[in-house]
Amino acid sequence: MTTGMGTGTGTSTAAGAGAAGTPAARRGGRRIHEWDPEDEAFWERTGRRTAHRNLAFSILSEHIGFSVWSLWSVMVLFMGPAYHVDPAGKFFLVAVPxxxxxxxxxxxTFAVARFGGRTWTVVSALxxxxxxxxxxxVMEPGTPYTAFLLVGALTGLGGGNFASSMTNINAFFPLRRKGWALGLNAGGGNIGVPVVQLVALAVIATAGAGHPRIVLGVYIPLIVVAAVCAALFMDDLAPVRADTGALREVVRERHTWIMSVLYVGTFGSFIGFSFAFGLVLxxxxxxxxxxxxxxTFVGPLLGSLVRPVGGRLADxxxxxxxxxxTFGAMAAAAGTVLxxxxxxxxxxxxxxxxxxFVFSGIGNGSTYRMIPGIFRAEADARALADGGTAAQAAARARRLSGAAIGVIGAVGALGGLLINLAFRQSFLTEGTGSPAFASFLAAYAVCSALTWAVYLRRPAASPAPAAGEGADPARPALAEV
Structure with a gap:
C-alpha cells in the first residue's frame, strides 16, 4: 500500500474542507484528500486533532475485535464434563482462532487501502x-466438537481487526510519534483480552458456569456500538491507496522476516499465553x-497497559x-515459570x-516501533545513494512500512498458535507444562541474540543515517529504530 501525500495541507472532513461537488463531499465529507503528518505546521494546525480522533475510535473497534478473537479462551472455562472435551481438545480449540x-x-491490511480506514473499520466491526x-x-452441551472448531475459526476475524487498525493508524501519525501512537492503539486493543476474561469471571461468579451466553449478550451490542462510532467519527485517507507492489517488495526484504520472528516472540507470546493461561492453571x-x-485477567491486563510504554521507550x-x-527479561521470566x-x-x-505478560507487552510496543524506523532508515540510505529527496524517502518508507505491518503482524500471530500447540503436546506427553516452558526459554534467548546480531552488533551492515544527520561510526544506525 502507499500513503503518498498530497501537496497541500487542507483536509476534507465533516467540517467540509473539500470541494462541495466532489464524491467525497457527497458521501458526508469523512474523506481526507491531502494528508502530510511530517509537515509540522500541518500537524499542529489540523493533523494532530484529526489523528487523535481516529486513534480513539480505532482503539474502541480493535478492543472489541480482540475480545471476540479471544472469546474461546473464556468459553472453554464454561465447558464442563457435560461437553465431553478433554484438555488437549480445549488447547486445540483456543489455538484455531x-x-x-x-x-x-x-x-x-490491504483492505484499508482498498476501501478506506473508516469504511473498513465499520465493515470489520460488523x-x-x-x-x-x-x-x-452452539454454546451448549451436546454440540459436536467440529461445530466448536468452526465457530472458533470464525472468531479469528477479530485478529484481522488488529492488522487493519494498525495499518490505518500508521498512516495518520508522523514517524516521531509512531511508537507512542501504535503502542497506544495496540495496547488499547490488547486490553480486550483481559476485559472479556473479566466479563466471564463476573458471569461465572454470579450466574454460574452454565450461562456462557450472557458473555455473548454483552458483546453483541458493543460490536454494533463500535461500528456506529467508526462510521460517525473516523475518516478515510484518500492518499492511502492499494499498492500490491509494496507487498512484493517487503516480502523480499530480509528485515520483514527478521522482524516477523521477533514479533512471534513478543506478540505471539502475549496472545498465546492469554488464550492458554486459564487452561494451564x-x-x-x-x-x-x-x-x-x-x-487469568491480571497478566493480559498488565501486558496491554505497558505496550504504549514499550513504544514510548523505543521512541x-x-x-x-x-x-x-526485553527478550532477555522474558527468558528470565520463562526460567522462573519453569x-x-x-x-x-x-x-x-x-x-x-x-x-x-509484562515483558511481552513492552516488546510488542518496541518491535512495532522498529518497523517504520527500519524502513525509513532503508529509504534514506537508498535516497542518499540514488540522489533522491527526503520527501521521496519518507513516502517510500510509509509505503513499505504499511505493507510490512500486515505481513509481520500475520506471521507474529502464528506465535499464539505455536504456544497453544506446545502446551497441548506438553500436557499430552508429560502431563505438565514444563517442556513447553523450557522451549519458550530457548526461543527467547534466540530472539535476544538475533536482535543483537542484526540491529546492535554490526554497524557496517546498517543503512546510512537519515539525510541531514551526522554519521557516528561508533553507533549502528539501526540501533536507533
Whole structure:
C-alpha cells in the first residue's frame, strides 16, 4: 500500500474542507484528500486533532475485535464434563482462532487501502457479529466438537481487526510519534483480552458456569456500538491507496522476516499465553473454572497497559535496544515459570507468568516501533545513494512500512498458535507444562541474540543515517529504530 501525500495541507472532513461537488463531499465529507503528518505546521494546525480522533475510535473497534478473537479462551472455562472435551481438545480449540487470525491479517491490511480506514473499520466491526452470534447458537452441551472448531475459526476475524487498525493508524501519525501512537492503539486493543476474561469471571461468579451466553449478550451490542462510532467519527485517507507492489517488495526484504520472528516472540507470546493461561492453571494446578478466571485477567491486563510504554521507550531509547533487553527479561521470566512448574509453586508460577505478560507487552510496543524506523532508515540510505529527496524517502518508507505491518503482524500471530500447540503436546506427553516452558526459554534467548546480531552488533551492515544527520561510526544506525 502507499500513503503518498498530497501537496497541500487542507483536509476534507465533516467540517467540509473539500470541494462541495466532489464524491467525497457527497458521501458526508469523512474523506481526507491531502494528508502530510511530517509537515509540522500541518500537524499542529489540523493533523494532530484529526489523528487523535481516529486513534480513539480505532482503539474502541480493535478492543472489541480482540475480545471476540479471544472469546474461546473464556468459553472453554464454561465447558464442563457435560461437553465431553478433554484438555488437549480445549488447547486445540483456543489455538484455531490464532491460526485464522494470522491468515486474515494480510487481506485486512490491504483492505484499508482498498476501501478506506473508516469504511473498513465499520465493515470489520460488523463482521464480528458472525462469530459472536454463532457462538451463542452452539454454546451448549451436546454440540459436536467440529461445530466448536468452526465457530472458533470464525472468531479469528477479530485478529484481522488488529492488522487493519494498525495499518490505518500508521498512516495518520508522523514517524516521531509512531511508537507512542501504535503502542497506544495496540495496547488499547490488547486490553480486550483481559476485559472479556473479566466479563466471564463476573458471569461465572454470579450466574454460574452454565450461562456462557450472557458473555455473548454483552458483546453483541458493543460490536454494533463500535461500528456506529467508526462510521460517525473516523475518516478515510484518500492518499492511502492499494499498492500490491509494496507487498512484493517487503516480502523480499530480509528485515520483514527478521522482524516477523521477533514479533512471534513478543506478540505471539502475549496472545498465546492469554488464550492458554486459564487452561494451564486448571491442568497444572487443579484450579476450578472460577478460580482460574479470577487469575487469568491480571497478566493480559498488565501486558496491554505497558505496550504504549514499550513504544514510548523505543521512541526515546531505540526499539532495537529495548527489544534486546526485553527478550532477555522474558527468558528470565520463562526460567522462573519453569522452576515453579517443577516444584508446583503457584505463587512463584503466577509471578513468573505475570512477568512474561509484562515483558511481552513492552516488546510488542518496541518491535512495532522498529518497523517504520527500519524502513525509513532503508529509504534514506537508498535516497542518499540514488540522489533522491527526503520527501521521496519518507513516502517510500510509509509505503513499505504499511505493507510490512500486515505481513509481520500475520506471521507474529502464528506465535499464539505455536504456544497453544506446545502446551497441548506438553500436557499430552508429560502431563505438565514444563517442556513447553523450557522451549519458550530457548526461543527467547534466540530472539535476544538475533536482535543483537542484526540491529546492535554490526554497524557496517546498517543503512546510512537519515539525510541531514551526522554519521557516528561508533553507533549502528539501526540501533536507533
Amino acid at each position: 490464532t491460526l485464522v487470525g494470522s491468515f486474515v491479517r494480510i487481506p485486512y 463482521l464480528l457479529l458472525l462469530p459472536a452470534g454463532a457462538a451463542a447458537l 486448571q491442568n497444572q494446578f487443579g484450579r476450578t473454572p472460577l478460580e482460574a478466571a479470577q487469575l 526515546r531509547r531505540g526499539g532495537a535496544r529495548v527489544t534486546f533487553w 522452576y515453579a512448574s517443577s516444584v508446583r509453586s503457584l505463587p512463584v508460577f503466577l509471578a513468573g507468568f505475570t512477568g512474561l
